[in-house]
Amino acid sequence: MSVKKFNITVDGVAHVVEVEEVGSVASAPVAAPVAPVAPAPVAPAPKAAPKAAPKAAAAAGDVTAPLQGTVLSVNVKVGDSVKAGQTLVVIEAMKMENEIVAPTDGTVTAVKCNKGESVAAGDPLVTLG
Numbered sequence: 001m002s003v004k005k006f007n008i009t010v011d012g013v014a015h016v017v018e019v020e021e022v023g024s025v026a027s028a029p030v031a032a033p034v035a036p037v038a039p040a041p042v043a044p045a046p047k048a049a050p051k052a053a054p055k056a057a058a059a060a061g062d063v064t065a066p067l068q069g070t071v072l073s074v075n076v077k078v079g080d081s082v083k084a085g086q087t088l089v090v091i092e093a094m095k096m097e098n099e100i101v102a103p104t105d106g107t108v109t110a111v112k113c114n115k116g117e118s119v120a121a122g123d124p125l126v127t128l129g
Contacts, residue, residue, distance in 0.1 A: 002020075002021050003018050003019070003020050003021075004018070004019050004020075004021065005017070005018050005019075006018075006019060059124065059127060061106070061109065061127045061128045061129055062112075062124035062125075062126070062127050062128075063088055063089075063100060063102065063103065063124070063125050063126045063127070063128060064121075064122050064123060064124050064125060065091060065100065065113075065119040065120065065121055065122065065123045065125055066098070066100070066121060067091070067093050067098065067121050068093060068118075068119065068120050068121050069091040069092050069093030069094075069098065069118070069119060070091065070092045070093075070116065070117070070118055070119075071089060071090070071091055071113050071114065071115055071116060071117045071118075071119060071125075072090040072091065072092050072097060072115065073089070073090045073115055074088075074089050074111055074113060074114065074115055074126075075087050075088060075089065075090070076088050076089075076108045076111065076126060077108065077111060078108055078109065078110060078111060079107065079108060080107070080108045081105075081106075081107050081108075082102040082105065082106060082107070082108060082128065083102065083105050084101075084102055084103065084104050084105050085101050085102065086101060086102045087099045087100070087101055088100050088101060088102055088108075088125065088126045089113060089125045089126060091119065100125060100126075102126075102128060103128075104128065106128035106129060107128065107129050108126055108127070108128060108129075109127045109128065109129035110126070110127035111125075111126055111127075112124045112125055112126065112127065113125045113126075
């Protein structure tokens with residue numbers, strides 16, 4: 001049985017390893033102790049990209065989108081009287097339909113979205129007066 005030396009570089013650090021040749025497949029090669037390898041330096045996490053600003057600033061009577069999605073239906077029009085809890089708009093997000101309801105009783109003074117349109121969280125959908 002012979003002993004062979006090998007130079008191995010791991011993460012830029014050179015190591016000398018001795019391997020003993022054995023005749024049996026069942027036995028594993030014997031290696032000399034190796035100095036522990038220092039972990040690679042970790043780069044700082046990238047800064048998060050700034051969020052896109054909503055299409056228009058939400059006014060006092062605006063009902064806004066609570067999440068990003070696609071408008072499936074607009075169930076009201078300008079001049080409609082609505083009751084608190086009535087569905088105004090339906091938004092699809094993550095393959096689920098989300099009903100956006102009137103927070104209070106009121107009259108629709110503006111509809112600010114259209115069927116099929118993509119909306120971001122915070123975008124005004126309907127204005128109640």
